[in-house]
Amino acid sequence: MSNLICLFVVIPLFTAFLIGILYKLHNSVADTLTNVCIFALTCLSVLFVSQVAGNNALVYKIGGWIPPFGIVFVVDSLSVLMLILVNTVSLFAAIYSISYMNRYTSKPYYYILFLLMLVGMNGIIITGDLFNLFVFIEIASISSYALVSFGIQHEELEASFKYMVIGEIASTFILFAIILLYAWGGSLNMADIAFRINGDSLGTANSMVKFVSVLFIFGFGVKAAIVPFHAWLPDAHPSAPAPISSMLSGVLIKVLGIYALTRVLYSVLGITFVIQNVLLTLGAISMVAGALLALPQIDFKRMLAYSSISQVGYIILGIASGNFIGITGGLFHLVNHGVFKSLLFMDAGAVEFSTKTRKLNELGGISEKMPITHGSFLTGALSIVGMPPFNGFWSKLLIIIGLAQSNHTGLALLAICIAVVTLAYYLKIERSVFWGKLKEGLEFVKEAPFSMCFSMIMLAIICFIGGLLYFHPILKDAAQVVHQGTAYANHLLK
Amino acid sequence: MLPYVFCIILIGIGLYTVLTKKNLLKIVIGFCLIEYGVNLFIVMVGYRWNGLPPIMLTPDDKTLFVDPIPQALVLTAIVIGLATTAVLLAIVIRVYKRYGTLDLTELKRLKG
Numbered sequence: 001m002s003n004l005i006c007l008f009v010v011i012p013l014f015t016a017f018l019i020g021i022l023y024k025l026h027n028s029v030a031d032t033l034t035n036v037c038i039f040a041l042t043c044l045s046v047l048f049v050s051q052v053a054g055n056n057a058l059v060y061k062i063g064g065w066i067p068p069f070g071i072v073f074v075v076d077s078l079s080v081l082m083l084i085l086v087n088t089v090s091l092f093a094a095i096y097s098i099s100y101m102n103r104y105t106s107k108p109y110y111y112i113l114f115l116l117m118l119v120g121m122n123g124i125i126i127t128g129d130l131f132n133l134f135v136f137i138e139i140a141s142i143s144s145y146a147l148v149s150f151g152i153q154h155e156e157l158e159a160s161f162k163y164m165v166i167g168e169i170a171s172t173f174i175l176f177a178i179i180l181l182y183a184w185g186g187s188l189n190m191a192d193i194a195f196r197i198n199g200d201s202l203g204t205a206n207s208m209v210k211f212v213s214v215l216f217i218f219g220f221g222v223k224a225a226i227v228p229f230h231a232w233l234p235d236a237h238p239s240a241p242a243p244i245s246s247m248l249s250g251v252l253i254k255v256l257g258i259y260a261l262t263r264v265l266y267s268v269l270g271i272t273f274v275i276q277n278v279l280l281t282l283g284a285i286s287m288v289a290g291a292l293l294a295l296p297q298i299d300f301k302r303m304l305a306y307s308s309i310s311q312v313g314y315i316i317l318g319i320a321s322g323n324f325i326g327i328t329g330g331l332f333h334l335v336n337h338g339v340f341k342s343l344l345f346m347d348a349g350a351v352e353f354s355t356k357t358r359k360l361n362e363l364g365g366i367s368e369k370m371p372i373t374h375g376s377f378l379t380g381a382l383s384i385v386g387m388p389p390f391n392g393f394w395s396k397l398l399i400i401i402g403l404a405q406s407n408h409t410g411l412a413l414l415a416i417c418i419a420v421v422t423l424a425y426y427l428k429i430e431r432s433v434f435w436g437k438l439k440e441g442l443e444f445v446k447e448a449p450f451s452m453c454f455s456m457i458m459l460a461i462i463c464f465i466g467g468l469l470y471f472h473p474i475l476k477d478a479a480q481v482v483h484q485g486t487a488y489a490n491h492l493l494k
Numbered sequence: 495m496l497p498y499v500f501c502i503i504l505i506g507i508g509l510y511t512v513l514t515k516k517n518l519l520k521i522v523i524g525f526c527l528i529e530y531g532v533n534l535f536i537v538m539v540g541y542r543w544n545g546l547p548p549i550m551l552t553p554d555d556k557t558l559f560v561d562p563i564p565q566a567l568v569l570t571a572i573v574i575g576l577a578t579t580a581v582l583l584a585i586v587i588r589v590y591k592r593y594g595t596l597d598l599t600e601l602k603r604l605k606g
Contacts, residue, residue, distance in 0.1 A: 179539055
């Protein structure tokens with residue numbers, strides 16, 4: 001089974017090159033190959049659930065080199081949870097692209113970049129080597145820069161340039177931090193570094209870990225768009241084509257930012273009280289600032305982008321709360337947010353597809369014209385706001401309980417208040433886009449094509465039943481991986 | 495110690511260029527400087543004073559060798575840097591075609 005791990009990188013990489021060779025044969029080659037490939041990856045990631053039960057970890061050694069020397073791929077519960085999320089969201093984004101991307105020329109290139117971004121994200125999730133982590137971060141980032149500028153209009157290019165400069169400086173700082181760790185410990189294997197920091201006898205680890213943690217928080221913070229480093233996100237995410245917006249907001253910021261940050265800070269460096277407080281502060285600031293900045297927006301997708309910043313704040317708060325319930329809630333919210341934010345961006349894309357605008361003041365009353373879009377948007381909005389039967393409620397509840405249990409009652413109350421602000425700006429979208437009288441010029445609006453509706457309905461169903469994930473052991477196992485911290489190393493080097 | 499300080503100074507100059515210059519190409523150059531600073535740092539980490547190339551002649555060779563891993567790493571880092579610079583320059587060319595200028599202050603369509 002552990003030999004199959006490398007397929008998460010090999011299949012999409014191979015398919016990307018295959019599309020590059022074969023796309024001229026027939027128009028539908030690129031569509032078919034991409035969807036089949038991602039469907040296979042989704043099935044594969046589900047297969048791994050039973051393999052990692054009970055905090056087990058599978059290791060794949062590239063080229064047969066024994067761990068501290070060679071590169072290893074590691075799949076534990078946290079990785080499987082992320083793999084399922086990433087591949088499922090990508091699958092629906094790819095199905096959605098079949099109709100949506102007909103607006104653009106050179107669809108095959110789009111699919112190639114899409115698959116390369118997926119290679120990067122899958123690689124980040126499964127890698128057990130720090131330099132390899134950096135390489136995969138760069139693969140995912142470079143494809144995402146190209147995808148943001150895919151429309152090559154004024155706005156797209158401007159957003160992409162901004163995103164790229166900020167993102168690349170962050171990547172360079174991540175590389176710098178990795179090299180500092182190598183210079184100190186003489187190893188790049190995550191488990192080995194964790195082992196060496198734990199068994200440090202000279203007492204030099206402490207100051208080095210502090211400095212490197214700061215560099216990592218900056219680097220991954222930019223990738224995750226935590227508030228002082230968020231400036232690129234509200235430009236980049238709305239400018240991309242809709243399926244890419246949903247990929248970027250749904251999974252990319254979580255894999256490149258939150259997952260990598262969690263893995264490095266918790267499993268490799270070992271979390272300390274100070275770092276935990278820094279994360280809590282950053283999380284609280286992003287949660288509040290994201291929500292308040294979302295309120296006055298008049299662009300549909302831009303408001304959703306600010307909402308992502310706010311929700312990332314919730315996830316960080318949950319993971320940094322330091323107790324088991326909070327971490328479970330944080331990871332749960334990470335999965336849920338991946339689902340409903342991609343759904344909401346797809347709805348925004350469907351509205352833009354049919355009406356050719358995404359300004360809130362030019363839209364109005366299209367709920368009867370686009371019932372499926374409206375229904376799925378309502379499901380997504382109710383989930384993100386935190387209405388009881390939907391998945392968002394359960395994860396926010398767990399985060400708030402976790403915060404309260406670790407004596408951060410103030411932050412717990414703040415999280416409740418921000419949920420109300422979230423409700424306010426989603427009601428604003430509902431009122432100005434879907435409800436009310438039909439605006440002039442929108443009489444001939446039609447429902448989105450089948451493939452787009454299919455993705456939206458499926459994601460809406462997942463939103464509805466997603467709360468049941470709490471009862472599956474994979475979530476608690478994943479939270480256990482984060483909670484046990486550097487014990488991750490003992491697990492792998494046995 | 496001194497070479498490391500120079501690396502940090504190089505990174506600092508690059509950051510200063512990115513933050514203060516208004517010409518898009520100068521920003522790209524500043525970004526390259528940051529990258530070179532980090533690459534130089536990687537090479538420095540592997541260097542040993544009076545070290546020899548890492549070729550073991552006997553299995554228990556105790557000679558002082560230069561660390562070969564950072565040299566492999568820096569090659570990868572340079573290639574990745576090439577890719578990012580290429581994409582960055584491609585976007586700059588497209589921006590020039592659309593906006594007709596390389597002035598950063600003219601790029602102000604997105605705000606809020």
